[in-house]
Amino acid sequence: MSDHATEHPDIAVVGAGIIGVACALRLARQGLRVVVIDRQEPGHGASFGNAGHLATEQVFPIADLSILRRLPAMLMDPMGPLRLDWKYLPRALPWFTRLLLNLRPAPFRRTVAGIRALNESSLGAWQRLLQDISRPDLLREDGSLLMFERADSRPVIEALQARMQQQQVPVDYWQANVIRETAPQLSEGIQGGLFFPGTGHFLDPYQVVCELVHAARTSGVQFLKQQVLGGQLHEHGVALITDQQPLTARRVLIACGAHSAKLTAALTGENVPLDTERGYHLMLPHEHDRLPFAVTSLERKFIMTPMADGLRLAGTVEFAGLNRPPTMERAWQLHRLSKGLFSRDLNAEDATPWMGFRPSLPDSLPIIDRVCDGKVLLAFGHQHLGLTQAAITAELIGQLAVPEALGKSHELPVTEPYRLDRF
Ligand SMILES: Cc1cc2nc3c(=O)[nH]c(=O)nc-3n(C[C@H](O)[C@H](O)[C@H](O)COP(=O)(O)OP(=O)(O)OC[C@H]3O[C@@H](n4cnc5c(N)ncnc54)[C@H](O)[C@@H]3O)c2cc1C
Numbered sequence: 001m002s003d004h005a006t007e008h009p010d011i012a013v014v015g016a017g018i019i020g021v022a023c024a025l026r027l028a029r030q031g032l033r034v035v036v037i038d039r040q041e042p043g044h045g046a047s048f049g050n051a052g053h054l055a056t057e058q059v060f061p062i063a064d065l066s067i068l069r070r071l072p073a074m075l076m077d078p079m080g081p082l083r084l085d086w087k088y089l090p091r092a093l094p095w096f097t098r099l100l101l102n103l104r105p106a107p108f109r110r111t112v113a114g115i116r117a118l119n120e121s122s123l124g125a126w127q128r129l130l131q132d133i134s135r136p137d138l139l140r141e142d143g144s145l146l147m148f149e150r151a152d153s154r155p156v157i158e159a160l161q162a163r164m165q166q167q168q169v170p171v172d173y174w175q176a177n178v179i180r181e182t183a184p185q186l187s188e189g190i191q192g193g194l195f196f197p198g199t200g201h202f203l204d205p206y207q208v209v210c211e212l213v214h215a216a217r218t219s220g221v222q223f224l225k226q227q228v229l230g231g232q233l234h235e236h237g238v239a240l241i242t243d244q245q246p247l248t249a250r251r252v253l254i255a256c257g258a259h260s261a262k263l264t265a266a267l268t269g270e271n272v273p274l275d276t277e278r279g280y281h282l283m284l285p286h287e288h289d290r291l292p293f294a295v296t297s298l299e300r301k302f303i304m305t306p307m308a309d310g311l312r313l314a315g316t317v318e319f320a321g322l323n324r325p326p327t328m329e330r331a332w333q334l335h336r337l338s339k340g341l342f343s344r345d346l347n348a349e350d351a352t353p354w355m356g357f358r359p360s361l362p363d364s365l366p367i368i369d370r371v372c373d374g375k376v377l378l379a380f381g382h383q384h385l386g387l388t389q390a391a392i393t394a395e396l397i398g399q400l401a402v403p404e405a406l407g408k409s410h411e412l413p414v415t416e417p418y419r420l421d422r423f
Helices: 018-029 066-076 086-101 105-132 151-166 176-182 205-218 261-268 329-338 383-401
Strands: 011-014 034-038 082-084 144-148 172-175 192-196 200-202 222-225 228-234 237-242 247-249 251-254 275-284 294-297 302-307 310-319 352-360 367-371 376-380
Touching (some): 011 018, 011 247, 018 034, 018 205, 018 251, 018 376, 066 086, 105 383, 176 192, 200 302, 228 261, 251 261, 310 329, 329 352, 367 383
Parallel strands (some): 011 034, 011 251, 034 222, 082 310
Antiparallel strands (some): 144 192, 172 192, 228 237, 302 310, 367 376
16 A cells, blocks of 8 residues: 555544444445554454454343442442442443433433344344455354343343344244253253344454454555544644644544544544443353353353354443453453353363453444534444444445445435434
């Protein structure tokens, strides 16, 4: 790639996570000269270590009103599935307040409709994207299971099934014997579960980023390792200040995940209520062939995904901001939680722990938008669903950036629920 794109890119994408990279490839495919800027190598943020679950069934926000009841436990129990660092409480309170307000019936319905609209298109968008880079093998479309162990969880799971069916989520109730036949290594104590046939899992989320980067480079996208410190709009575009040379582009796409608020404020003047739900994984490299698909435990609240390099245990939500060091004990806790779920305990030899920052807005919807006369595009805040929604986000950003690419009228796509000005 010549320096030509760097000198005069049509668009500078800030952030090389799954969202930024998928968008960059899409924009390049539409004929734009694209530069991607990240302070790290691509794919080393949240996109590195997520659970790899194409979670199209998750149409409800993670939080519900029980969060109020659980707040004391969140403050007291450092190993609980949901944790709030008490030192972070003053910073988190305004965000929590907005989260609770969004659980009222009307905003809740808007959130569910907004998540659904993206999730229903997610699998198709991923199929198109993986076909485009000739790597459909990266995704297994084998479904996923939400299982339960306690008899008193049955009504909970049945109520969830009914709510999901109301939202047109494909879901089957599996009795214990069906689970035993399909996933024979799971413990006899599993009582049943919900199987979601319209879901799947990626064999290695980091490799997915790498393959997209490879395809993007081949299409002329240039990748720069620089930190973006700020920026400003000018008549013909956007000037970005970096820790190295400044960069100007006709447009910018902000895709910095949980770190997107500062640049958004600098360029648009809007302060978005973006926070992070920190999550953990423990990778077990000696565990192969334990599960045929991703399995989540309802009671223990974590997911286990079979991947190319072993079994990944992932989950937990921790509110502690972007700057506090990880509580890696929470990753090891995932192994302790797995005890009793299999007929033989999982082997944690050579296991590696990891923490990542989910980018979360209090209404559980991302921002996918085009503002400032089209000079600033936004794609961040995908919380627990960034991998799931990356390909459809890229298609929407492609349409927002180049409405002509729609091939018909210059009508913009339906991104109303994801607009910046909803805050
Ligand atoms: C434990 C865990 C499990 C998860 N499981 C799933 C799952 O199963 N399915 C699912 O769909 N989602 C899952 N997620 C969520 C998903 O991982 C995220 O939503 C997604 O990775 C966000 O992607 P992103 O590209 O927006 O952000 P990131 O991947 O975080 O990328 C942002 C990039 O921006 C760069 N950046 C930030 N600031 C700057 C700056 N100033 N200058 C230059 N570069 C900058 C960072 O270096 C980073 O590379 C999970 C998350 C976690 C933590």
